[in-house]
Amino acid sequence: MLLESGDKMDIQSSIPREIKHRSYSHEKVGALLSLLLMGLGQLYHKQIGKGLLFIALEIYLLVFWTLPFRWAMWGLTTLGDTPLQRTGFDVVQGDHSIFLMIEGIIFLISFLLFVWMYYLNIRDAYKVGKLRNQGIEPNTFKQTAINVWEKGFPYLLLTPSILFTAFLTILPLVFGILIAFTNYSGPNHLPPKSLVDWVGFQTFTDLFKLSMWSHTFYGVFSWTVIWAILSTVTTFFLGLFFAILINRKGIRFKKFWRGVFILPWAIPAFVTILIMRNLFNGEFGPINQYLQEIGLQAIPWLSDPLWAKVTLITVNMWFGFPFWMVLMSGVMTSIDKEIYEAADVDGATPVQKFWKITMPLVMFSTAPLLIMSFAGNFNNFNIIYLLTQGKPVNDAYSYAGSTDILISWIYKMTLEQNQFAMASVVSILIFIVVATLSVWNFRKTKAFKEEDLMS
Amino acid sequence: MILSKKLRGNLMLTLIYTILVITTIIILYPVYWIFIGSLNPGDSLFQQN
Numbered sequence: 248m249l250l251e252s253g254d255k256m257d258i259q260s261s262i263p264r265e266i267k268h269r270s271y272s273h274e275k276v277g278a279l280l281s282l283l284l285m286g287l288g289q290l291y292h293k294q295i296g297k298g299l300l301f302i303a304l305e306i307y308l309l310v311f312w313t314l315p316f317r318w319a320m321w322g323l324t325t326l327g328d329t330p331l332q333r334t335g336f337d338v339v340q341g342d343h344s345i346f347l348m349i350e351g352i353i354f355l356i357s358f359l360l361f362v363w364m365y366y367l368n369i370r371d372a373y374k375v376g377k378l379r380n381q382g383i384e385p386n387t388f389k390q391t392a393i394n395v396w397e398k399g400f401p402y403l404l405l406t407p408s409i410l411f412t413a414f415l416t417i418l419p420l421v422f423g424i425l426i427a428f429t430n431y432s433g434p435n436h437l438p439p440k441s442l443v444d445w446v447g448f449q450t451f452t453d454l455f456k457l458s459m460w461s462h463t464f465y466g467v468f469s470w471t472v473i474w475a476i477l478s479t480v481t482t483f484f485l486g487l488f489f490a491i492l493i494n495r496k497g498i499r500f501k502k503f504w505r506g507v508f509i510l511p512w513a514i515p516a517f518v519t520i521l522i523m524r525n526l527f528n529g530e531f532g533p534i535n536q537y538l539q540e541i542g543l544q545a546i547p548w549l550s551d552p553l554w555a556k557v558t559l560i561t562v563n564m565w566f567g568f569p570f571w572m573v574l575m576s577g578v579m580t581s582i583d584k585e586i587y588e589a590a591d592v593d594g595a596t597p598v599q600k601f602w603k604i605t606m607p608l609v610m611f612s613t614a615p616l617l618i619m620s621f622a623g624n625f626n627n628f629n630i631i632y633l634l635t636q637g638k639p640v641n642d643a644y645s646y647a648g649s650t651d652i653l654i655s656w657i658y659k660m661t662l663e664q665n666q667f668a669m670a671s672v673v674s675i676l677i678f679i680v681v682a683t684l685s686v687w688n689f690r691k692t693k694a695f696k697e698e699d700l701m702s
Numbered sequence: 703m704i705l706s707k708k709l710r711g712n713l714m715l716t717l718i719y720t721i722l723v724i725t726t727i728i729i730l731y732p733v734y735w736i737f738i739g740s741l742n743p744g745d746s747l748f749q750q751n
Contacts, residue, residue, distance in 0.1 A: 489725070492718055497711075507726050510733055522732050522739070565729070 274376030281372035285365060288372025292379060296388030301368050308361060316354050323351025326429070330442050344443035345431070352421050356413050426671040427451070433665030450668045460669065463644040463656070470556070471652040475625040478563045483617060485564055486571025487609065491601075493572075494579055505576070512569035520633040523562045524549070527634075552649035555635050559650060563630055571613075578612045579605065618688040622681045628654045653677050 273292070281288030286301025327342025375385045386394060395403070427450055430436045431443045454460045493504050511519065526532050527548035535545040548558045582605065590600050631637060637651035637659065646664045647656045657673050660666040705713070 492722065495718065497715060498718065504722055504726075507729060510729055514733065514736060518736060519732060522735050526732060526735065565732070 273379040274373045277372035277376035278369050281369045285368045288369070289375070292372065292375045292385045294375065294385050294388065294391070297371075297391055304364075316358065319347075319351045319354035322347030323355065326443050326445065328442070331439050340439065342442065343438045344429075345438050348425060348429075348443075349418075349422060352418055352425070353414070356418060356421075360413065423671055424675060426667055427675055429668055431667045432669065437665060446668075450672050454669065454672050459645045463647050464673070466641075466644060467647050467651055467653055467656050470650070471625060474556075474559070474627075474631075474652055475621050477560050478567065478624045478627065479617065479621045481560060481564050482567030483571050483613075483620070485568040486573075487575050489568065489572045490575035490579060491605075494576060505573075508572055509569045511566040512573075514566075516566055516629060517633065519566050520562065520630055523565070524634050527558050527562075549635055550639050552639055552641070555639060555650045559630065559634060562634060563624075563627075574613060574616070575609055578609050582608050615688055615691075618684060622684045622688075625652075625681060625684075626654045626677065627652070628658065631655045632658065 277288035277291050279288070280291050281301075284302065285305040286298040286303075289298030289301060292298075322342070325347075326344040327347050329341040331341040332339040379385060428445055428447060429443050430446045430449070435441060436443050454464055489508060492498065493501055493508075498504075526534055529535060529545060529547050529550050532548070534548070539545055547554050549555050586604055587600060590604060595603070631650060631652050632655050635648070635650045637648035637655050639649050641647065641649045644651075646659050646666065651659070653673055654677065657670045657677075660670040660673070
């Protein structure tokens with residue numbers, strides 16, 4: 248403390264009396280000037296080079312980008328007002344609502360980046376003012392450049408990735424969300440033939456209130472939840488079951504069994520699913536032929552709504568369980584054998600040992616993955632679309648089959664039926680479900696809290 | 703009838719090996735199809751009646 252107060256005294260004694268008297272307002276004046284015009288605060292602090300650069304940037308943006316920005320904002324708010332017109336055989340192009348929307352979003356993101364730079368400019372003027380109050384001379388342009396190069400080098404390297412993230416990640420996300428608040432859908436609102444309008448929450452209301460949409464949504468959503476739960480639970484417990492079987496004492500050729508059971512995981516799922524579609528074909532698939540050869544009836548594996556769902560779960564089990572089996576094997580081999588020996592001494596039965604020792608330890612390690620697997624299966628487009636294509640047809644549904652899950656329904660609505668607005672609404676709902684699960688998972692799991700375990 | 707411990711153990715092992723063998727067949731059958739399919743590109747693997 249003595250040293251610190253001594254230092255302060257030294258510094259204060261080194262500050263000229265004149266500076267002390269008028270130092271109180273440097274940061275406020277600098278910040279205020281920078282607020283009025285970028286770079287003015289820096290000029291006030293006698294940082295000529297930096298100040299001129301900021302001023303040049305603002306003047307450039309004001310001169311060259313004000314009109315395009317106003318045009319883009321007009322496009323974003325109105326989505327155009329001139330539709331395509333035909334006069335005889337002549338076609339006069341009108342406004343393209345979707346292009347106007349994308350352009351508007353790009354300008355909006357650019358504007359936010361500009362606002363951020365403006366804020367940095369004000370903060371810089373404020374900080375330099377504070378230093379001046381303490382009697383420290385502001386950096387010259389050369390010193391600033393060296394400072395940016397040395398201390399701000401990581402930020403310089405990060406700048407391209409920030410820009411890419413802004414335009415390649417945030418732009419499509421915002422675009423996808425905004426579509427939900429328009430009437431962008433066929434056949435009446437498809438640019439360039441016709442304009443798209445903002446409709447607020449109308450599409451959300453339609454999804455829940457119009458029976459043609461709500462009936463499909465509730466049906467597909469409930470099957471999606473059932474599918475996600477069953478596909479996760481079945482693969483999890485099948486993997487656990489085989490891990491226990493193979494790791495059991497007295498079982499020979501453990502490596503062979505593990506090697507064979509890992510095969511479904513090694514073959515690309517795309518190929519496997521297509522092969523499975525052939526195997527389960529109701530008319531000429533080999534499985535039905537074998538059934539008929541032994542005197543049983545052919546089963547409509549892919550053409551009956553219930554059987555198609557059973558087939559999906561079965562096929563998913565086929566290539567989903569090896570992952571869990573390998574994971575469980577790893578977890579189980581790391582469990583201390585002494586715990587089981589202690590349980591034997593206490594007279595525990597194999598069932599008790601499983602539920603009281605094995606299961607809690609396995610769940611501790613795999614619970615976060617289990618939840619992520621649920622979220623993954625919620626959006627498991629591949630297996631649904633490649634195996635059944637959402638079929639068999641369901642007359643009660645709009646643009647969805649009996650085995651469609653939300654993500655495959657979205658695919659059909661967008662790529663086959665041009666129902667972009669409704670698809671966007673459904674994708675927002677999927678996002679809410681998956682994001683909630685992921686956040687809950689990250690908050691609950693101890694894997695990110697107990698960092699000491701890794702050190 | 704009470705089974706001896708050894709017999710029970712052997713029966714359990716038989717059951718486990720049966721499950722493992724059946725699962726192996728179930729797993730290898732589609733894999734076999736994939737390999738056969740790759741040997742005869744363009745040919746149908748179906749026996750259409």
